Amino acid sequence: MMNKAKITRKLQHEREVVRDMIALYCRNNHGTKELCDKCRELAGYADQRTLKCPFMAEKSFCSQCKVHCYKPEMRERIRQVMRYSGPRMIFHHPIAALRHLYYTQIEKLNSNK
Numbered sequence: 121m122m123n124k125a126k127i128t129r130k131l132q133h134e135r136e137v138v139r140d141m142i143a144l145y146c147r148n149n150h151g152t153k154e155l156c157d158k159c160r161e162l163a164g165y166a167d168q169r170t171l172k173c174p175f176m177a178e179k180s181f182c183s184q185c186k187v188h189c190y191k192p193e194m195r196e197r198i199r200q201v202m203r204y205s206g207p208r209m210i211f212h213h214p215i216a217a218l219r220h221l222y223y224t225q226i227e228k229l230n231s232n233k
């Protein structure tokens with residue numbers, strides 16, 4: 121079991137990464153400087169799910185979670201974002217640990233079809 125400070129840090133990190141991924145996806149796919157309405161909606165939704173997650177202490181990332189708390193439409197959208205932005209995020213956050221995380225995430229997403 122992780123202590124509270126660690127969980128909070130992880131939570132913050134997850135929120136930042138998800139936001140970054142959505143921003144990257146939106147910029148390159150919707151050609152907007154700021155998030156478009158749909159992506160903003162998705163970012164807000166993802167943020168809420170992350171904050172409300174009761175498994176934050178145990179799981180690594182939402183996309184690897186066994187409990188799929190995203191409703192189907194949002195889940196499909198976040199999946200597209202991650203498939204697109206996941207591999208590209210490595211260039212934005214070139215940290216070995218993250219790289220590993222993203223790869224497992226992508227693998228998991230692709231095997232979850």
Ligand SMILES: [Zn+2]
Nearest residue numbers: 146150156159
């Ligand atoms: Zn967008």
